[in-house]
Amino acid sequence: MAGRGRLKAAPGPRYEQRKLEVLRAAARTFNRLGYHAATLDHVAEELGVTKPALYYYARSKDELLFTCGQMAAEALRGVLEDADDADLSGLDRLVRFFRIYAEVICQDFGRCLVLTEPRDLAPPLRQEHVGGRRALNLSVRAMIGDGIGDGSIRRCDTRAVAIALFDAFNGLGRWYDAEGAAPLQVIVDEYLAFVLHGIAARADDGGAVGSRMGT
């Protein structure tokens, strides 16, 4: 049987190594063309190989997408852990996190992560994917909550703010061009300044934003 070792008891270390190259090719292709527009032939071509070769390393197209996302997700989980034990304020932990989040999201696997739509994944994978994202989201909400507790963050709806943060930074992964003029660091600093202080010149108008719609 040809299909003996594939996808089970991964043998040599070469297999894992090669699999990573396959994933990276898939990620780049998905990011460039979009998951649906990208065909497995495109992915294979990116790697200089033919389509069936891919099936030696992945069961299906959506598993490829899923696994690419997982790569980034795991990296992020790692970040979360060693950002958690530090005795920093909630705000500082949040800033720390998004600094790295931005970097991850602007790389191949990270872009794949934000590109992945749950509906494109078969139920088992989908569940894990949304679970992971949900966990990330909750962690950030916890940081915000902590920040409010320790006085570093002003009172706000943690849910809304967390989502807005993720959406803004995820966008980065879509438009940021590594070859572009400004280095990522600079843009992230700009984003963080925005996130921290907002855009209003002076914060002297309380919360009366809503009452200004009259005329």
Place this chain on the structure above:
Amino acid sequence: MAGRGRLKAAPGPRYEQRKLEVLRAAARTFNRLGYHAATLDHVAEELGVTKPALYYYARSKDELLFTCGQMAAEALRGVLEDADDADLSGLDRLVRFFRIYAEVICQDFGRCLVLTEPRDLAPPLRQEHVGGRRALNLSVRAMIGDGIGDGSIRRCDTRAVAIALFDAFNGLGRWYDAEGAAPLQVIVDEYLAFVLHGIAARADDGGAVGSRMGT
């Protein structure tokens, strides 16, 4: 010939009316299933009709998507115009704009607009689509620039801030559920407070956010 009058010299007002129903069905279907996963049979079913009937009102699938987006884009252009002549500060104009932007983006056609990826559109339509978005973006950047000029907005990179704003609000269209608990108004207020003042409790730490990564 049966195909005489179709798509040319649109006759009665009934045609335009029906076309709008078709578009709305398409928008709902695309939003629910995602553009690629949604088939024209799905759209037809949503309308209680068969696929060829759709071709009586649109030339192709991507034209359907494009036109849905255009609906929202035109509404937005209208908003832009009558927000422009008012003698408000740049900040106030910006707030005004995004308040309505959020509302548009959370409706059928608006969701379609943010869902549309240029690469899914044939070149002629694509060009118009990105042109429209670019114009919107530039208008917002202009507002921010004005705000900096009139002192209502603090110094910042107008490009980065504009993109971050759009990304955050666009996200709203993806996750906001009209049946959900919080009314949109409330969430938008929360978003705007975030945008205006940021999340930091006090704005006393200058721009030294970057130097805190040491450990």
Place this chain on the structure above:
DNA sequence: CAATTTCTACTGACCAGAAAGTAGAAAATG
């Protein structure tokens, strides 16, 4: 106003091409 023609809005049946996935043979590798 009845008979005839024309038009609108739609259907059923179909097709060509594309793309995911598979089988089994053939290289490469050690």
Place this chain on the structure above:
DNA sequence: CATTTTCTACTTTCTGGTCAGTAGAAATTG
């Protein structure tokens, strides 16, 4: 030569798009 990896060739399914044809309303005609 045995195992790992990749290829050629193929099947299946799906889906955007086409086309001929039609029920029924509307207009035309004598």
